[in-house]
Amino acid sequence: MKWTRGLDRLFRQPRMAWGEYRSYLAVHPFDRRFGVDTSGLFYDLPTGHGHDRCNNGYFAVAPSVFHQTMERLSLDLPRFTFVDLGSGKGRALLLALDHGFREVIGVEISPRLERIARENIARYRPPREAPPVRSILADAADFDWPPSPLVIYTWNAFTEPVMRRVLENLRAxxxxxxxxxxxxxxxxxxxxxxxxxxxxxxxWEGGVAMNDEDFSAWAFPDRTEICAIYRARPQPE
Ligand SMILES: C[S@@+](CC[C@H](N)C(=O)[O-])C[C@H]1O[C@@H](n2cnc3c(N)ncnc32)[C@H](O)[C@@H]1O
Incomplete structure (x- = not known):
């Protein structure tokens, strides 16, 4: 069973019976290596916002999947701002620093996770010179897009009502x-x-397999993630 399927999603419950997870307590080696806290599986993330019911929960991306997918873009990334919609504790923000974006921005609705993301950003020592990175506490549906070329990233953060509003705002x-x-x-x-x-x-769409290190701390049964890349077509004025 896919971890994101099932009626129980509406009630912020785990997507699988707890016994079906490989581990939901494992700490990824990334955290120990960089002295940060990006691990953990959280479904119950109440904020009081109407979009809480659209929240698919928190688990951080597998670094090997993230890097392979960014490489697929084959773009001159220093021209682009990276925006993570649903950035959680900020692991993808830290990983994005390896790809030479002009700026890295995270948008997270949970105050608890967003505070941890800020702490992680302050603690993280990037292996190479890094661009500005910031985490914003906000609903992705209300995000005010920066004027630069964009690489928008999301890992199945929310359900359709939020995605519809994200797309409307982006298109405008x-x-x-x-x-x-x-x-x-x-x-x-x-x-x-x-x-x-x-x-x-x-x-592009394809299955991206994670490496052994990522799978050692992975909560779900599958070690391959489906990933897709969409490009916005130029729009008439
Ligand atoms: C699966 S986690 C992904 C975390 C991170 N992007 C990564 O790749 O490691 C999805 C995150 O999206 C957040 N989220 C869900 N709905 C949101 C919304 N409407 N606005 C902003 N963040 C949201 C959740 O709280 C959770 O932290």
Missing amino acids: SLASRPREAYLVYIHPELDAALEGELWLKKV
């Missing part, structure tokens, strides 16, 4: 200020909804 921002935008969607549960957006074109 691109129409008022035309620029390149790519969406990297890990575990693209809403792929069918995105396929209906004619201004978005899927340019």
Whole structure:
């Protein structure tokens, strides 16, 4: 059974019976190596916001899957701002620092996780010179898009009502200020909804296998993630 399927998602319960998880307490070696806290599996993340019911929960991306997917973009990344929609404790923000983006931004709705992301950013010593990185406490549906070319990344953070608003805002921002935008969607549960957006074109989809280190701390049964990349088509003024 896929971890994101099932009616129980509406009630912020685990997506599988707890016994089906390989481990939900494992600490990823990334955390020990860099002195940060990005591990853990959390479904119950109440904020009082109406979009809590759309929250798919927190677990951090497998670094090997993240890096392979970023490499798939084959873009001149220093021209792009990286935006993680649903950035949680910020692991993907820290990983994005390896790819030379001009700026790295995380948007997270849970105050508890977002506070940890800020602490992680303050603690993290990137292996190489890094661009500015910031974490914002906000609903992704209300995010005010920066004016630069965008690589937007999300790992199945929310359900369709939030995704619809994210796409509406993004489309309006691109129409008022035309620029390149790519969406990297890990575990693209809403792929069918995105396929209906004619201004978005899927340019790649594939299974990405994680390495042994990532699988050692992985909660779910599958060690391959489906990943998809969409490109925004230029829009008429
Ligand atoms: C699966 S985790 C991914 C964490 C991180 N992006 C990564 O790849 O390691 C999804 C995160 O999205 C957050 N989230 C869910 N709905 C959100 C919303 N409407 N706005 C902002 N963040 C949201 C959750 O609280 C959770 O931290």
